[in-house]
Amino acid sequence: MKTTMKRATLIGFCVALILSGASAGNVLAIFPHFGYSHFKVALPILTELSQRGHHLTVISYVRHPQAAQLSNYEQLLISDVNEDQSNTTINVVPLTEHTPTRSLKVLLTEYYDLYANGQISCEHFFKSGHVATVLERHKQQPYDVLLTEYFTSDCQLAIAKLLNLPIIGISTCALMPYFYDRIDLPDTPSYVQSEYVGFARPLQWSERLLNFAQAKLLKLIYRLHTNRADNALIKRHLNIDVNVDAVARAQTAFILGNQHYSHMGSRPRTQQFLEVGGVHITSQDEHQLSPRIVQFLEQSKHGVIFISWGSMVRASSIDAEKRDAIIKVLLQQPLDVIWKWESSEQPKPQLDDKKFLFVKWAPQLALLCHQKVRLFWAHAGLLGLTEALHCGKPLLMTPIYGDQFLNAFAAQDRGIGLKLDYQDINVEMLQESLRELSKPSYASRALQLSQVFNQRERTPLETAIWSVEHVMQHGMFAVELLQSPGIELNWFIYHSLDSLAIIFVGLLLLNEGWRALSQHQAQPKRAKSKKPKKS
Template sequence: MKTAMGRATLIGFCVALILSGASAGNVLAIFPHFGYSHFKVVLPILNELSQRGHRLTVISYVRHPQAAQLPDYEELLISDANEDQSNTTINVVPLSEHTPTRSLWELLKEYYELYTNGQISCESLFQSGHVETILERHKQQPYDLLLTEYFSRDCQLAVAQLLKLPIIGISTCALMPYYYDRIDLPDTPSYVQSEFVGFPRPLQWRDRLLNFFQAKLLKLIYRLHTNRADNALIKRYLDIDVDVDAVARAQTAFILGNQHYSHMGSRPRTQQFLEVGGVHITTKDEQQLSPHIVQFLEQSKQGVIFISWGSMVRASSIDAEKLDAIIEVLQQQPLNVIWKWESSEPPKPQLDASKFLFVKWAPQLALLCQPKVSLFWAHAGLLGLTEALHCGKPMLMTPIYGDQFLNAYAAQDRGIGLKLDYLDINVEMLQESLHELRKPSYASRAAQLAQIFNQRERTPLETAIWSVEHVMQHGMFAVELLQSPGIELNWFIYHSLDSLAVILVVVLLLLIASWRALTRGQTPRKPPKSKKAKRS
């Protein structure tokens, strides 16, 4: 009896292995951007796909910290093997160069910086030799899809065309304006703001004008400038002619956006755009508190302000005058302070250690979800902001660059925080901001919004994994069904200008005909003869 049961168990185990192998997919992931915060969004998706039995080949700049522990996970790095990636904080945008305005000139400068970094990433990708490696491997064990980031370049899409792969793009920040048309996603500049801008709602006339102009202009520049550079680079390395924009339109199945309507607002969406805001948030991350932080929280009877300006800006680079103002105000207010401070030395040696705790690395999600943390002073980067949304914490936000202005205004519009420009930081403004944020309405709104943010049909990770497995199962047929017919139309037909032209011509002809009919019915009257003429 035991032998029979043992055989049955063994057979069942073998069948499970066979079925698991049959359903396992072969995923190609390409993430050449150097930003750790961008790759952090993708990590849980890669981890879950690996745990579910799929094979992954990942070309990336950033190392996966647990790559060795993942089954069927191969990492092909384009960064220097000896590069120290342990410090994830880099001063990409010095605070001395910060500009609070979202003028058209600043948007164009920002676009060009992204373009430059994107081309450097593309050069590193093709110089690494990994592209040739995966092209050869595909002949032996075909890949099922390309998982990649839609951010500032598309040179990696040459691989999708050569291997005929469906594409799932991940937008780790608010979606760039030049990606909307690829999935026929309405941009509606009267109220939908892209990554490049950031204005309070409702948009004033000048804001709408700039929003309209950047939405249309940057799309055109990206196609004529960035995509042409991508195509030329591909021609130089692979000796093939590729139009990466056409590849994206024809082969993109989904774009996963790291956003959620509870924060960014309700917007028109297509079947191909899936909101996965907060996909990087894991239960494990909520538990990463070190003993000295726990001890500091326990002694903070009044609560704590947590200050972190992300991985791209060093807080220790704050101007001396502003730093003095910040410390003066923080000392006067009742809450204790945990401050992500990258320097080995604190900003002031005489600061009270019972009130201030400076940490080089902060377990951000774990801290924000602590009941003792009452307020988060952030730079409004999307990862930290979504973690604050998840934990239900009000925010003081000092945006520095990129989508941080958009994120900050969106949170302020929701009544869960205040935007304080870097140039406006002084004793008076900071005191006013902290006093305002102590009002119960901010904490109450933040708690309410957290419930909406966290209560979804599927978790963000489940949505992302479903999209990948759906495309792996159905391939390009899924892309064919998902695609909007609108992407095949030229702009004249798409906006029904041909129909409007016909209607205008008909109306014009009717007006002309009516005018002629009216004028034809009116016979000119002869002037009456004068009496003098009759007498004569």
């Protein structure tokens, strides 16, 4: 009996292994951007796909920290193998680059900066030699899908065109305005804000005007400027003619958006847009506290305020006046302080080490989910903010650039935090903000929102993995079924302007006919001449 059971178990194992091998997909992933926080969103997706038996070829600037432990994960770096990425992918933005307003000039400046960075990433990508590698490998073992980031450029979509691959784009921040049309996602400028803007709701007239301008103008500039530069770069490196905008429209199956309605609010969606906000959050990250931090938390009597302005911003570059104002206020309030501070020197000598703990790198999720942490002072980057939502912690937010203004206002609109602009940091404003945030309503709202954020039909990671495996199984047929007919229409027909024109002309003709009839009826009738009676 035992021998039979062992034999059956072995046969079952072999069958499962064969089926697993048969269903294993071949994924090509391309993430050329240098920012660690961007690649961090994709890491759990790539790791889970690898652990499920799929083969991954990943071209990226940032290294996967566990790549060596994943047997079917191949890492092709476009960065220098010997590059110290602790200096090139994190803490690279000084606070002098903060943008105090959301004017059209600022939006255009940010667009151009992102464009320039995107073109640099594209040059690294094509000069790496990895393009030739994947083109050759595709002949031996075809790839099933291209997984990539939709952010600052589309030069990598030339590979999707050459290999005829369905595309799954990941938006690691709020969706850029130029990607809405790819999946016929309504931008509705009267209330839907993109990555570039950030206003409190409801939008005032001037804010709606700016939102309309950026929604329409930036997508036009992106298509005529960035995409043309992408096409020229592809022509220069591969000697082929490709229209990356047309490729994106024809071959995009899904866009995975790093957002959730509990934070960003309810917005129009299509079948091709999937919310996966918080996909980077893993249970392992919740337990990564060092003994030094644990000891500091345990000795805190009143709780802790955690200050971190993200992986990209170098908080230690803050100017002395603001730094001194912050320290003065923090000394006056009861909470102890854990502060992500990149410099080896403390911001001020002789600060009480029982009150202040400065760390060069903070295990952010583990700290935010710790019961002793009462408040999170963030820059409103989307990863840190979603981690605060997950853990149910109120927020003080100082946006520096990009989508941080949008994220901060969304959280403030939800009643879970306050925005304090960088230029407004002084003793009085900080005291007022902390006093307001000490009200119980902020903590209770944060816990309520956390329950909604975490209670989903599928986890964000399950949603992301389902989308990739669905597209791998059905290929371009899935794209064909998912696509909206609207992307094939020109703007005149899409907005029914032809129908409106016919109706307008019909009303004009009807009006003219009515006027002519009215004028005719208003004319005096001629008196009929009477014939003389015969005698």
